[in-house]
Amino acid sequence: MKASGDNPISYESFLQQIANRGRTMLLPALLEAQARYGHISPEVAGAIGAALCVPLADITGVIEFYGMLYDRPTAETIIRVCTSPTCSSQGAQTLLKELDQSLVVTPGHATPDGKHYLEKTECLGLCDQAPTALVDLAAVGRANSARILNPPGDFHTAIYADTPVITRRCGKVEPTSLANFLAHEGFAGFHNALKLGAEEICSRVKDSGLLGRGGAAFSTDIKWEGAASASGKPKYIVCNADESEPGTFKDRVLLENDPFAILEGMLIAGFAIGAEKGFIYIRGEYPRVQQIFQQVIDAAYENGYLGEDIQGAEFNFDVELRSGGGAYICGEETALFESIEGKRGYPRLKPPFPTTHGLYQKPTVINNVETFANVGVIMRIGVEAYRAYGSPGSSGPWLFCLSGDVENPGLYEITQPITLRELIYERGGGVRDNADLQAVLLGGAAGKFVSPANLDVRLTQEDTRAAGLGLGSGAVVVLSEHADLRQTFADLGHFFAHESCGKCYPCQLGSQRQSEILDRVANHEALPGDLERLQDVGWTMTDASLCGLGQTAASAVLSAIELWPDIFQGGAL
Amino acid sequence: MGSAKEISLTLDGKAVKVPAGWTLLQALEHFEIKIPVICFHGATTPEGICRQCVVEVEGRRTLLPACVTLVGEDMVVHSASERVLRARRTILEMLHASSDLSQSPELQEQMATYNADPERFPQARRRSAEVLDDNPFYVRDYEKCILCWRCVQACGDDLQFTYALALGGRGHETHIATFFDAPLPETTCVFCGNCVAVCPTGALRSKTEFFLEQGMDYDQIRIEKRKSRRDRGQS
Ligand SMILES: Cc1cc2nc3c(=O)[nH]c(=O)nc-3n(C[C@H](O)[C@H](O)[C@H](O)COP(=O)(O)O)c2cc1C
Ligand code: SF4
Ligand code: SF4
Ligand code: FES
Numbered sequence: 001m002k003a004s005g006d007n008p009i010s011y012e013s014f015l016q017q018i019a020n021r022g023r024t025m026l027l028p029a030l031l032e033a034q035a036r037y038g039h040i041s042p043e044v045a046g047a048i049g050a051a052l053c054v055p056l057a058d059i060t061g062v063i064e065f066y067g068m069l070y071d072r073p074t075a076e077t078i079i080r081v082c083t084s085p086t087c088s089s090q091g092a093q094t095l096l097k098e099l100d101q102s103l104v105v106t107p108g109h110a111t112p113d114g115k116h117y118l119e120k121t122e123c124l125g126l127c128d129q130a131p132t133a134l135v136d137l138a139a140v141g142r143a144n145s146a147r148i149l150n151p152p153g154d155f156h157t158a159i160y161a162d163t164p165v166i167t168r169r170c171g172k173v174e175p176t177s178l179a180n181f182l183a184h185e186g187f188a189g190f191h192n193a194l195k196l197g198a199e200e201i202c203s204r205v206k207d208s209g210l211l212g213r214g215g216a217a218f219s220t221d222i223k224w225e226g227a228a229s230a231s232g233k234p235k236y237i238v239c240n241a242d243e244s245e246p247g248t249f250k251d252r253v254l255l256e257n258d259p260f261a262i263l264e265g266m267l268i269a270g271f272a273i274g275a276e277k278g279f280i281y282i283r284g285e286y287p288r289v290q291q292i293f294q295q296v297i298d299a300a301y302e303n304g305y306l307g308e309d310i311q312g313a314e315f316n317f318d319v320e321l322r323s324g325g326g327a328y329i330c331g332e333e334t335a336l337f338e339s340i341e342g343k344r345g346y347p348r349l350k351p352p353f354p355t356t357h358g359l360y361q362k363p364t365v366i367n368n369v370e371t372f373a374n375v376g377v378i379m380r381i382g383v384e385a386y387r388a389y390g391s392p393g394s395s396g397p398w399l400f401c402l403s404g405d406v407e408n409p410g411l412y413e414i415t416q417p418i419t420l421r422e423l424i425y426e427r428g429g430g431v432r433d434n435a436d437l438q439a440v441l442l443g444g445a446a447g448k449f450v451s452p453a454n455l456d457v458r459l460t461q462e463d464t465r466a467a468g469l470g471l472g473s474g475a476v477v478v479l480s481e482h483a484d485l486r487q488t489f490a491d492l493g494h495f496f497a498h499e500s501c502g503k504c505y506p507c508q509l510g511s512q513r514q515s516e517i518l519d520r521v522a523n524h525e526a527l528p529g530d531l532e533r534l535q536d537v538g539w540t541m542t543d544a545s546l547c548g549l550g551q552t553a554a555s556a557v558l559s560a561i562e563l564w565p566d567i568f569q570g571g572a573l
Numbered sequence: 574m575g576s577a578k579e580i581s582l583t584l585d586g587k588a589v590k591v592p593a594g595w596t597l598l599q600a601l602e603h604f605e606i607k608i609p610v611i612c613f614h615g616a617t618t619p620e621g622i623c624r625q626c627v628v629e630v631e632g633r634r635t636l637l638p639a640c641v642t643l644v645g646e647d648m649v650v651h652s653a654s655e656r657v658l659r660a661r662r663t664i665l666e667m668l669h670a671s672s673d674l675s676q677s678p679e680l681q682e683q684m685a686t687y688n689a690d691p692e693r694f695p696q697a698r699r700r701s702a703e704v705l706d707d708n709p710f711y712v713r714d715y716e717k718c719i720l721c722w723r724c725v726q727a728c729g730d731d732l733q734f735t736y737a738l739a740l741g742g743r744g745h746e747t748h749i750a751t752f753f754d755a756p757l758p759e760t761t762c763v764f765c766g767n768c769v770a771v772c773p774t775g776a777l778r779s780k781t782e783f784f785l786e787q788g789m790d791y792d793q794i795r796i797e798k799r800k801s802r803r804d805r806g807q808s
Pocket of ligand 1: 211212213214215216217218220240241242243244245328329330331332333334366367368369371547548549
C-alpha cells in the first residue's frame with residue numbers, strides 16, 4: 001500500500017507514542033509500517049521490537065501469520081482478487097487470466113513496472129457484487145481489469161427488508177452523523193438501559209431470547225451474566241467485526257450504514273457487566289468501515305457518549321478500534337484476544353472461557369456486530385415487541401447474505417421466518433436467468449450444501465437444526481446448473497488450507513490433505529480411495545480439532561459426499 | 574493431595590476415584606491405560622496441539638485431549654473407541670505424509686500400534702527443507718520437524734527465556750523461524766541445548782550425531798569441528 005501523505009508524524013514518533021503500552025500495540029505498529037513503507041524491513045521490525053519490548057523472533061512470527069503483512073517489498077498498489085466460492089463461481093478465475101494478459105502479472109508477483117502486486121485472497125466480504133477485488137483501500141465489485149486499474153468507488157450493497165428493524169436506519173441517515181442518528185431514535189435503547197440498571201438489562205436480554213449472530217447462536221445472556229458475576233477486574237467488551245466467513249457481508253453493511261447502533265450495543269453491554277473499556281476488531285480488508293467507525297468513536301467522545309461520566313450516569317467507557325491483519329482465524333474469539341495482545345492469532349484451549357479469562361485474561365464479553373445491533377433494538381422496543389419477530393427458538397430479526405447465481409444478491413432482513421425456497425425465489429428474484437438450481441451453500445464455508453430437494457426448510461435455528469443444517473453466519477450462496485461444483489469444492493479446500501492457523505495437527509494437516517484431494521477431484525483425477533480419505537480426514541478434523549475452524553472445515557465437503565458421492569469417486573456429475 | 578477432593582469417574586468401563594485437578598492423562602496412566610502422546614512433554618507447557626491423546630467422553634460433541642482435560646465428576650471415558658482410533662490413525666498417516674519420521678522410533682511404534690498406513694496419502698505436499706548447519710553445536714533438519722512447539726517453548730518461557738526461536742508461517746506451512754531467518758549465531762541464541770534436548774524427532778540434533786550419521790569417526794569429527802570454528806574466525 002502507498003505511503004500515505006496524511007501522516008503528520010514520523011514513524012519514530014508514532015512508535016514513541018505507543019511504546020508505553022507494550023506488546024498489545026504490535027499489530028497496529030506493524031500495520032502502520034506496512035501502510036507507510038509497503039513492507040516491514042528488518043530495521044523497522046527491530047525498532048518495533050525495541051520500542052514495544054517484543055522478542056525479535058516473535059515479530060517475524062507475527063508478520064508471517066498475518067496475510068496483509070509482508071517482510072519484503074511488494075509494489076505501489078496491492079490488488080487482492082477474491083477466489084472464495086462466490087467470487088470463484090462468478091468469474092474470478094477468468095478475471096485472473098484477464099489480469100495476466102492486461103497487466104502481465106500472476107498471483108504472488110508484481111507487474112514488470114513494479115507498480116502493482118497481485119494476490120489471490122479469500123472472501124473479501126463483498127460477495128453480492130462478485131467477482132470482487134480490493135485495490136489498496138478500494139473495494140471493487142463486478143471486477144474486470146479496467147475497474148481494477150481505476151477503482152470507480154461505486155460499491156453498494158442492496159438491502160431488502162419488508163419490515164426493517166435492524167436495518168431501519170440504513171440508507172436513511174448519514175452514517176457518521178451523530179445528529180442524524182439521534183434524530184432517528186439513536187441511543188434511545190442506551191438511555192432506557194441506563195434507567196433500567198445493570199441487572200434489569202441482563203434479565204431483559206435473557207427474556208428476549210437473543211442468540212449470538214456470529215455463527216454459533218449462543219445465548220447472549222449467559223455470556224453477559226457470566227462476565228457480570230466474574231470477580232476479575234477490569235472487564236472488557238469486544239465487538240467481533242472480523243467478518244470473514246465466505247459469503248458473509250452483513251456486519252460490513254451494518255457498520256457502513258448504521259455504525260452508531262453498534263456502538264450503542266457496546267455501551268449497553270459495558271454498562272450491564274461493569275466494563276469500562278471496549279474494543280472493536282474490524283478485519284483489515286474493511287478499511288472503509290474502519291474509517292467510518294473511527295469517526296463515530298471520535299464523535300461519541302466529543303458529545304459525551306464515550307469517556308467519563310457518560311450522559312451524567314457515572315458510567316465511564318472507552319472504545320478502541322483495532323484492525324485485523326488478514327487472518328480468518330482471528331474471528332475465533334480467543335484468537336482475536338491473542339491478536340489484540342500482539343501475538344499470532346492462535347485459538348486458546350477452553351476452558352477457561354472468555355467470561356472469566358478473556359482479553360488480557362480478564363472477564364470479557366465478546367459479541368458479533370449484528371448481536372450488538374439487536375441489543376440496542378431490545379432496549380428500545382422492549383422484550384415483547386422484539387419477540388414478535390422471528391420464531392420462539394430464534395427470536396428477533398435475522399440477517400441473510402444472498403450471493404451467487406441469484407437475480408437480486410444483497411442483504412436480507414427477515415422478521416417473520418421464511419423458507420430457503422422463499423428467500424431465493426420470492427425475495428431474491430430466483431436463480432439468475434431462470435437457470436435451474438444445482439445447490440445452495442448454507443452457512444458459509446463452515447456450513448453445508450443443500451440440494452434443490454430440500455429448499456422447504458424454514459430459516460430458523462430450530463428448523464435448520466432439525467434438518468441437520470445450520471444458519472451459521474447467515475450466508476446463502478446460490479449455485480445454478482452452470483456452476484462447476486468441483487471447482488467450488490476445491491475453493492473450499494483452499495480456503496481452509498489457507499486459513500488454518502496450524503496450531504493443532506488434525507486441522508493443520510487435515511486442511512492440507514483435504515485440499516489436495518479436492519484439487520484432484522476438481523481436475524477429474526480422483527484416485528481410488530479418495531472418497532474414504534476425505535471421510536477419514538473430515539471426521540478426524542471434526543472430532544479432534546482444537547477450535548471451531550477445524551471442527552467445521554469438513555462440514556461442507558462431508559455434506560457434498562452424501563449428496564453427490566459419485567463426484568468423489570471419479571464418476572461424472 | 575492427601576485430603577484433597579476426590580472425583581469419581583469411569584475409565585473404559587471401570588469406576589475409579591482420583592484426586593480433583595488431575596488430567597485425564599494422569600488418571601488413565603495411573604490405571605495403566607496407555608494413551609499415546611506426541612506433543613506432551615513434562616518440561617514444557619502442554620498446549621494440546623497434536624490431539625493424539627484424544628479420548629471419547631460420553632455426552633461431549635468432540636473428542637477431548639487427555640493431556641489438558643481435567644477429570645470431571647461422573648465422566649464416562651472411552652480411551653480406545655472407534656472414533657478415537659480413527660483419529661489417532663489418521664493423524665499419524667497425515668503426519669507421515671508431511672514430515673520425515675525416520676528418526677522418531679516412538680512415532681514409528683505408534684504407526685504400528687494404530688495400523689497407520691505410511692502410504693495412505695499419495696501425492697501429498699511434504700514439508701521439505703534443507704538441513705541448516707549454521708553453528709558449531711547443532712543442526713536444524715526441519716524436514717523432520719513435526720511442529721510440537723517444544724523447542725520454541727524451551728527457548729522461551731518454559732526454560733531459557735532466550736526467545737531466539739518462534740513459530741513462523743501459518744497452517745500446513747507453519748515452521749520454526751528466527752528473526753528474518755537469521756542464522757542462529759546472529760540471534761539471541763545462547764546454545765544452551767535445551768531445544769535439542771526436548772526435540773522428539775531428530776529435527777534438532779547435535780553436530781556430533783549429525784557427523785556420525787554421515788559416516789565420520791570421532792577423529793574426523795574433531796578435525797571438522799576445528800575447521801568450522803576456524804572458518805568462523807573464532808578458533
Ligand atoms: C474460525 C472461526 C471464525 C469466526 N469468525 C467470526 C467472525 O468473523 N465474526 C464473529 O462475530 N464471530 C466469529 N466467530 C465466532 C466467535 O468465536 C464468537 O463465537 C462470536 O464472536 C461470539 O459472538 P456472538 O455470541 O454474538 O455470536 C468465529 C468462530 C470461528 C471458530
Ligand atoms: S482447528 Fe485449525 S484453526 Fe483451530 S487451532 Fe487447530 S489448526 Fe488452528
Ligand atoms: S524442531 Fe523438534 S522440538 Fe522443535 S517443533 Fe520441530 S519437532 Fe518439535
Ligand atoms: S499429547 Fe495431548 S494434545 Fe499432544
